[in-house]
Amino acid sequence: MSIMSIAQTITELKAALPGKSWTQDTDKTAPFLSEWRGRWHGETPLLLLPTTTNEVATAVKICARYKTPITVQGGNTGLVGGQIPQGEILLSTVGLNKIRETDKANMQMICEAGVTLQAAQTAADNMGLKFPLSLASEGSCSIGGNLATNAGGVHVVKYGTARALTFGVEAVLADGSVFAGLTSLHKDNTGIDLSQVLIGAEGTLGIITAASLKLLPKPKEIIRAMAAVESPEQALTLLSHVRSGDLLSMFELIPRLGLEYVTDNMAGHKDPFLAPHPWYVLVEWEFYKRQASHTGGENPQDFAENILAQAIDSGLVQDAVIASSQAQSTALLALRENLSAAQKFVGAMIKHDISVPIAKVPDFITRANAAVLKYVKNCRPLPFGHLGDGNIHYNIGQPQNMTAAEFMALEPQINDIVYDIVDGLGGSISAEHGIGILKKSQLARRANPAKLQMMRRIKSVMDPDNILNPRVLL
Numbered sequence: 001m002s003i004m005s006i007a008q009t010i011t012e013l014k015a016a017l018p019g020k021s022w023t024q025d026t027d028k029t030a031p032f033l034s035e036w037r038g039r040w041h042g043e044t045p046l047l048l049l050p051t052t053t054n055e056v057a058t059a060v061k062i063c064a065r066y067k068t069p070i071t072v073q074g075g076n077t078g079l080v081g082g083q084i085p086q087g088e089i090l091l092s093t094v095g096l097n098k099i100r101e102t103d104k105a106n107m108q109m110i111c112e113a114g115v116t117l118q119a120a121q122t123a124a125d126n127m128g129l130k131f132p133l134s135l136a137s138e139g140s141c142s143i144g145g146n147l148a149t150n151a152g153g154v155h156v157v158k159y160g161t162a163r164a165l166t167f168g169v170e171a172v173l174a175d176g177s178v179f180a181g182l183t184s185l186h187k188d189n190t191g192i193d194l195s196q197v198l199i200g201a202e203g204t205l206g207i208i209t210a211a212s213l214k215l216l217p218k219p220k221e222i223i224r225a226m227a228a229v230e231s232p233e234q235a236l237t238l239l240s241h242v243r244s245g246d247l248l249s250m251f252e253l254i255p256r257l258g259l260e261y262v263t264d265n266m267a268g269h270k271d272p273f274l275a276p277h278p279w280y281v282l283v284e285w286e287f288y289k290r291q292a293s294h295t296g297g298e299n300p301q302d303f304a305e306n307i308l309a310q311a312i313d314s315g316l317v318q319d320a321v322i323a324s325s326q327a328q329s330t331a332l333l334a335l336r337e338n339l340s341a342a343q344k345f346v347g348a349m350i351k352h353d354i355s356v357p358i359a360k361v362p363d364f365i366t367r368a369n370a371a372v373l374k375y376v377k378n379c380r381p382l383p384f385g386h387l388g389d390g391n392i393h394y395n396i397g398q399p400q401n402m403t404a405a406e407f408m409a410l411e412p413q414i415n416d417i418v419y420d421i422v423d424g425l426g427g428s429i430s431a432e433h434g435i436g437i438l439k440k441s442q443l444a445r446r447a448n449p450a451k452l453q454m455m456r457r458i459k460s461v462m463d464p465d466n467i468l469n470p471r472v473l474l
C-alpha cells in the first residue's frame with residue numbers, strides 16, 4: 001500500500017469522524033501501543049476511538065476504499081500479540097462502553113464491545129442474575145475482546161466458554177456493512193449461526209461492536225475451598241469426588257511453586273496452610289437453594305466439610321481449608337487469580353495455553369516437565385489452571401544461572417517440545433488465549449489442512465483485501 005493512500009485514508013478519517021473519536025497525540029496513543037507484559041511494542045499513524053457502531057462502520061468503509069489495514073484492540077489484555085499494531089490504523093473499542101439493554105425476563109443483556117467484563121458482571125448482579133464468564137483480567141478486558149478470542153476462565157467447567165454465553169453479536173464487516181445479529185432468541189435454526197463464525201475469529205472477519213449475552217440464575221450461596229494433594233493424579237481423582245450434580249463451578253490446579261510466587265511477591269497474600277504441599281486445588285460450589293438430592297439435606301458449609309473430610313479420610317487429600325467468610329473466600333480466589341501477575345517478578349517466562357482431554361492432564365504435566373527440564377536444566381516449569389476442563393497454562397521460568405535473553409532465545413525449541421506432547425495427546429495449542437501473532441507458525445504447521453483451507457476461504461470471502469487484523473491468525 002502506498003504512502004499516498006495511507007495519507008488519504010487518514011485525511012478522510014479525520015474529516016468523517018468527530019474530533020474526540022481519533023487522535024495522533026503520542027502521549028495518548030502510547031498506552032495502546034504496548035502489551036501489558038512489555039513483550040510487544042508497536043506503532044500506528046492514527047488511533048481511532050469510535051463511540052458508536054456507525055462511527056466504526058464509517059471508519060472501516062474509508063479504510064476499505066483504500067485497502068488500508070486496521071488492527072482492532074479491546075482492553076489490551078491479550079497474551080498472543082494480536083492487539084498491537086505494526087503500522088496499521090489502530091481501532092480501539094474502549095469508547096463503545098454502553099450497556100444498551102437489560103431484560104430480566106429473557107435473562108439477557110446487550111453490551112457494547114468496550115464494556116469491561118467486570119461491568120457486565122455487575123450489571124447482571126444488579127438484575128439479580130449472573131454473567132458467569134470470569135477472568136483474572138476482568139477489570140480491564142472487554143466483552144468484544146472476550147468474544148473475539150472466545151475467552152474461557154475459571155467457570156468453564158460449569159458454564160462453558162464465551163461463545164456458549166452469547167445469543168448473538170453485532171459486527172462491522174470488512175466492507176463497512178453492519179451485521180445485525182443481536183438476537184434475543186433462545187432458539188433460531190435458520191441456517192449457519194453467523195455470530196458464532198465471528199466469535200473466536202480474533203477480529204479477522206469482522207469487528208464485534210456489541211453482543212447479546214446470556215444470563216444465568218444467581219447462586220444463593222458460594223462455597224470455596226482449597227485442598228492440598230500430592231500429585232495431579234490425585235487432583236484428577238478429587239475432581240470426580242467433588243462433582244455433585246451441577247454444583248461444581250470451579251476446579252483449579254495450583255503447584256507449590258505458583259503459590260510461593262504469589263505469597264512471596266505480592267503483598268497481602270498468605271499461604272492458607274500451616275505446612276507446604278506439592279499441589280493444591282481451588283474448588284468452588286454454587287448453591288441455589290437447599291438441594292437435598294445433591295447435598296443430602298446439609299447446608300452448603302456442612303456439605304463442603306463432609307465431602308472434603310471423606311477425601312482426607314481416604315488419603316486423597318492431605319489437608320483442606322474452607323472459606324467461612326466472604327473475605328476468606330476472596331483471599332482463596334486471589335491466590336489463583338494472581339498467579340499470572342506474580343510471574344512478572346521472577347524473570348523471563350515462556351508461556352503456553354494448552355488443552356488436552358481431562359484424563360490426560362497428569363500425563364501431559366509429567367511428560368512436559370521431564371522434557372523441558374532435560375532440554376534446559378534448572379528451568380522452572382509452572383503448570384496451573386483449569387483442570388476441570390483440561391486447560392493448563394504451562395509456563396516455564398528461566399533458570400537462575402541464565403539471562404532472560406539467553407532463555408527467551410530458546411522459545412522456538414521449547415514450544416516445539418511442549419506442542420509435540422500436546423499433539424501426541426490429542427490436544428490443542430491454544431485453549432483460550434487465541435493464536436494472534438505468537439502462534440501463527442505453529443497453527444500453520446499443526447492444524448488439520450482441511451481446517452486451514454476452510455478458514456482461509458472464509459477469510460477471503462469476508463475480507464478479500466485482508467484489511468482486518470491482517471497479521472493475525474492466518
